[in-house]
Amino acid sequence: MPELRYNVITHDWVIIATERAKRPEEFAKKKDKKVLPVFVPTCPFCPGNEKMTPPEAYVVSDTTGWRVRVTPNKFAALACEGKRERSIQGIRRKVSGVGIHEVIVETPDHSKTTAQLSDREMEILIQTYLNRFKAASADPRVEHVTLFKNHGEAAGTSLEHPHSQLIGTPVITSQIRDRLIHSLRHFDEFGECVFCHVMDLESQEGTRVVLESEKFICFTPFAALTPFSITIIPRRHMACFAEMNDAEAADLSKILRRTLSKLYWGLSDPDYNYAIRTTPIEYTGVKYYHWYVSIIPRLTKMAGFELGSGMFINVSLPEENAAFLRGITVE
Amino acid sequence: MPELRYNVITHDWVIIATERAKRPEEFAKKKDKKVLPVFVPTCPFCPGNEKMTPPEAYVVSDTTGWRVRVTPNKFAALACEGKRERSIQGIRRKVSGVGIHEVIVETPDHSKTTAQLSDREMEILIQTYLNRFKAASADPRVEHVTLFKNHGEAAGTSLEHPHSQLIGTPVITSQIRDRLIHSLRHFDEFGECVFCHVMDLESQEGTRVVLESEKFICFTPFAALTPFSITIIPRRHMACFAEMNDAEAADLSKILRRTLSKLYWGLSDPDYNYAIRTTPIEYTGVKYYHWYVSIIPRLTKMAGFELGSGMFINVSLPEENAAFLRGITVE
8 A cells, every 4th residue: 555654854745656666677767878978079068168158266176177167157047246135015025136156067077977976076076065155155145055966857957067056045945944944843842853863763774774874874765755865964963064074075975976876877877966955054053954965866757746736656665765776886 | 137036825935037038939849749639549538448447436428428537547646445544653654545546537539638628628627626626525534635637748647638637635735734824824914815915916917917707817926936837816715626616617617728728829738737726625714725726837847956945946037928828819
């Protein structure tokens, strides 16, 4: 019989459609893998084409050239110039669309996917995320910073060259606002961080664990909304992504790269998004929220039921997804 | 400059990306229209193939045969048999996956789309929705009923034959629960139905109105999350879909059909979902919630920012969308 499960962090119900569930390997991408060239003359993110993007905001280089390169997004969703102004008229609320929208080019090599970066390259990327998160957070017009990645067409990108993005918004985004409210209430009622509790339970039960490292745990959530949804969460309680120290950043680099590799090899390079779900920087130290990384492979489509109810039908079992990924050997 | 707008009903912020906005006609589907046959021998919803589906739960017939046919979904997300049981262990909550999942075949004609139904056919369909909504609501295991439609592949369906669906869940879905909470708070604070206020404002301002009829208003919301999102809302305050009378049902049939026609002709038969956002039936008469129909054309993809923040980037202007649709002449 199908089962409804409750996500105690988001307060969402999900239908785990056991009868309709597919086996993990059925989610592997069918289409032939395209071999990408190392350099594409028309790609704005390839070395030598730097003039095709706005001037860089940040760069990490070595003797061979840049390794990671950050520029304002040429097609920014928010204006980098201008004042933040709020208008309140009756029930209408508006804020001027100012903020920060950056592109983080992850490697000079067009042919790589994020899953194929070395640990060292991934560490440079995570350190870049930290740098840009702090820089964007320092802008007084920015209330909240979202770091995210779109990989593949189903995940909303048409640019092949591996890149991540950062958007600093002039309001707190609704998902984080709602998680802050829910987790504060949980703290008030139970005197604990709900994320710490979930993490401890996942670690004890073990059936949904994909990987464990010294400083992070990677698992498929009990009430995963979609097939192969993955959470990577730090063992140490930290509200804000910027609280992470260097040892933790190095550890995150490894576990994130290994998780992406497992998806790459297990599901034939699926399209996916990931996002860092953190508090704004000034929440540093709060006891009730706990930042984490969500990886969301884009293996199914949202239909009218999901859009009309907010409830998802997950046609896979989180426990089977995790066991399948544990079985994929990666370096 | 882009603009952030607040949806006072859902409490979501959306970025209206004015700089990146496309013109309405750019959203029209590029691919050639496929001419569908009237009858397909392998289609489970075509007349003569009734044995390919479970026995019917409800049917509307005339002398020529059935006009609308409702059956349990062969691949149901919830089990129709079994007890509703809730398990609460520590922070884990589960409910057995029982409920109702029906398919509503809208016409015997395989070649039609919902936009091409006659007013009379649409009225039979709306009356069928009402009948099935009430029948599902009478099941003591069902807390909430969602009526919805998936049209086209991007909207999550592979079956061409026009059909809608109904899912009766053993819990209230999270979107409706959250809208109930928000709108109850608004009522408490301002002594009014927030939906009535929004409707009056849209009607006065007029810039986002697509169609007005005697009993309904159709508009693109001020803070529409995606291009060409549409709300059709009854002028009379009603919390629950089942409160609608026959004259209103007839009026809804016309305005829904005309709206779908405008999308069909204006955007070349776009993929879309629609859903009826109503309270559960026992909320009949409450003053703070107001049911409505959401139509969501699937013209763009959710990417990492949307999934990671809950905030959408709408690359169109609701005012331009509405003006464009007003300009499409339909019967």
